[in-house]
Amino acid sequence: MPRSKRDKDVSLTKVKKKTRETKVGLVQQLREAVDEYPHVFVYEFENMRASKFVQVRQKFKMNSRFFFGKNNVMAIALGKSQNDEYANGLHKISQLLKGQCGLMFTHSDKDEVIEYFRELKDADFARAGIIAPQTxxxxxxxxxxxxxxxxxxxxxxxxxxxxxxxxxxxxxxxxxxxxxxxxxxxxxxxxxxxxxxxSVFHVNLKAYWSKTTGIKDIA
Structure with a gap:
């Protein structure tokens, strides 16, 4: 009988002992989220502001869960290839985890989520290091x-x-x-x-995955 994808071992051989427990815990949380929520979005930030993202979390606090950072650990949890992915098609989500990005697991309607983030633009003072959009x-x-x-x-x-x-x-x-x-x-x-x-704080949705349709790009 073939082994279930959910029985795959977690390989974290390159992490330090003091952080291994934390990272294994994150892998477990992510896999539990895959089991619990029907939809997953990959998002990335433009001009990240922690205070602004708190508002996003509050908006979806009743039916969603957000993970941000630790791209490699998130990729391990989802699976980096078709052979070790936790659910069908999730390795394609792992391939998008680059730079300042994260995962949103949600029960919310797909179109509702997409529309919310398309309209979410909040002007703020520019920080040193960004490219000036105008003179x-x-x-x-x-x-x-x-x-x-x-x-x-x-x-x-x-x-x-x-x-x-x-x-x-x-x-x-x-x-x-x-x-x-x-x-x-x-x-x-x-x-x-x-x-x-x-500066404009904006969350860009890169892709969407569901248990029924697999991964879809978001235009």
Missing amino acids: IELEEGPLEQFAFSVEPQLRKLGMPTSLVKGVIHLTQKFRVCTEGQVIKPEEAKILKFLEEKL
């Missing part, structure tokens, strides 16, 4: 939106400023960031002062 420039002259007390901070960040009768002035035209270039720490702080939100 932001300030013209020479008064910056009346700022209190005079922040002038030393702006000058320290590299802005050519001076106080004129208690009002902060730019002494020359100043480029805060340039489209297509990496935002520097000082630029990120200036953008926050200016309340310019150039």
Whole structure:
């Protein structure tokens, strides 16, 4: 009688002893989720914000479970090939676990989940290290939106400023960031002062798997 896929041994020979128990536990949790939930989505983040993702978890807390990070362990749990996959077609999900991504197990309707994430876009302040989506420039002259007390901070960040009768002035035209270039720490702080939100938190669904249809790409 052929051996069930669910009887496959977990191979974690390369992990350290102190983390082995945790990783074996994660494998078990993932396999239990496969058994419990009919649908699995692979998702990836754009401009990850932990506080924003908490809202996503709250939205689906009654009927879903999320796993994030530890791509290799998740792949081991699902199976990296057709020979060791935990359920039919799951090895194809494992192949998509690259970079900043995760798995959503859910009882929710497939179309409802897809529509929710397509509409989920939340603007936020850009962090240092991301690519600027546009160029932001300030013209020479008064910056009346700022209190005079922040002038030393702006000058320290590299802005050519001076106080004129208690009002902060730019002494020359100043480029805060340039489209297509990496935002520097000082630029990120200036953008926050200016309340310019150039970053958009978004969760992109890469693929969908169900016990009845197998894996499907999400356009």
